[in-house]
Amino acid sequence: MTTMRAVQQQVHAKEDYDAFLAVCPSRQLLDRISNKWVVLILCALGGASPQTGASEGPRTMRYSELSRLLAGVSQKMLTQTLRSLERDGLLTRTVTPTVPVTVSYRLTDLGLSLHHLTREIRNWAQAHMGEVLAHRDDYDAVAS
Amino acid sequence: MTTMRAVQQQVHAKEDYDAFLAVCPSRQLLDRISNKWVVLILCALGGASPQTGASEGPRTMRYSELSRLLAGVSQKMLTQTLRSLERDGLLTRTVTPTVPVTVSYRLTDLGLSLHHLTREIRNWAQAHMGEVLAHRDDYDAVAS
Numbered sequence: 001m002t003t004m005r006a007v008q009q010q011v012h013a014k015e016d017y018d019a020f021l022a023v024c025p026s027r028q029l030l031d032r033i034s035n036k037w038v039v040l041i042l043c044a045l046g047g048a049s050p051q052t053g054a055s056e057g058p059r060t061m062r063y064s065e066l067s068r069l070l071a072g073v074s075q076k077m078l079t080q081t082l083r084s085l086e087r088d089g090l091l092t093r094t095v096t097p098t099v100p101v102t103v104s105y106r107l108t109d110l111g112l113s114l115h116h117l118t119r120e121i122r123n124w125a126q127a128h129m130g131e132v133l134a135h136r137d138d139y140d141a142v143a144s
Numbered sequence: 145m146t147t148m149r150a151v152q153q154q155v156h157a158k159e160d161y162d163a164f165l166a167v168c169p170s171r172q173l174l175d176r177i178s179n180k181w182v183v184l185i186l187c188a189l190g191g192a193s194p195q196t197g198a199s200e201g202p203r204t205m206r207y208s209e210l211s212r213l214l215a216g217v218s219q220k221m222l223t224q225t226l227r228s229l230e231r232d233g234l235l236t237r238t239v240t241p242t243v244p245v246t247v248s249y250r251l252t253d254l255g256l257s258l259h260h261l262t263r264e265i266r267n268w269a270q271a272h273m274g275e276v277l278a279h280r281d282d283y284d285a286v287a288s
Contacts, residue, residue, distance in 0.1 A: 017269070019183075019270060021215050023215075029269045030184075030265070030269040033268075040174075070164065071166040089278075110276075110279075113268070117261070117264045121174070125174040129161045129169055132173060135254075136232065
């Protein structure tokens with residue numbers, strides 16, 4: 001199994017990925033990670049403070065905690081997004097046989113490496129919101 | 145007009161934005177910039193090399209050039225995305241009265257600041273594609 005996987009990785013690594021190409025798998029991966037729920041889940045599990053964006057280190061979170069923190073996410077969307085992130089190797093899902101059962105999530109090293117980037121996107125959106133709103137006011141004033 | 149805008153910016157800047165909140169404008173901005181077409185348009189205008197991701201500096205591109213480079217984008221989607229980026233102050237649109245008319249786009253300083261972040265997201269997707277594919281193979285082998 002390990003050997004098989006190592007071989008697969010080698011094969012995959014030999015290709016050149018280019019997200020500008022519609023048929024490239026990295027285009028589809030870019031599409032998946034360019035998603036506000038992915039960004040917010042990675043921010044939450046990466047331990048980024050909601051206000052300052054500073055990282056307090058990765059943490060394990062229960063499904064219910066994530067659901068509460070990500071205001072407005074539907075259960076279906078949250079479940080689907082978590083499953084795809086698990087499948088891509090960005091987080092691990094642990095089921096603890098309590099009553100009721102506890103399901104918790106934690107970033108892998110791969111997920112953490114992406115978190116460092118998406119955290120900056122979230123911070124950018126929060127930091128430049130005022131500037132963007134002013135630009136919209138100007139644009140709409142000229143257009144109307 | 146300038147004074148008005150300066151006042152607006154101050155008012156906006158005084159608020160604390162938190163993208164975890166469904167009602168926060170930064171949630172909607174995060175949604176807009178977390179989009180593969182936005183990432184690819186910023187990469188193109190920021191001059192990031194498709195293969196290495198290294199920046200060759202910002203450049204002015206015609207609509208037709210962008211349309212060709214972003215394989216698979218529909219004309220409607222490209223037009224809408226460019227318009228929202230212009231409205232948000234991330235790029236400028238210049239119309240030159242040639243026959244036929246030439247429309248070209250260039251990143252503003254604000255757009256360039258976001259480009260530096262989204263470029264890394266694109267590079268991450270291309271660099272870790274092999275690893276992600278291997279994880280998917282493992283996940284699907286266990287699930288089936």
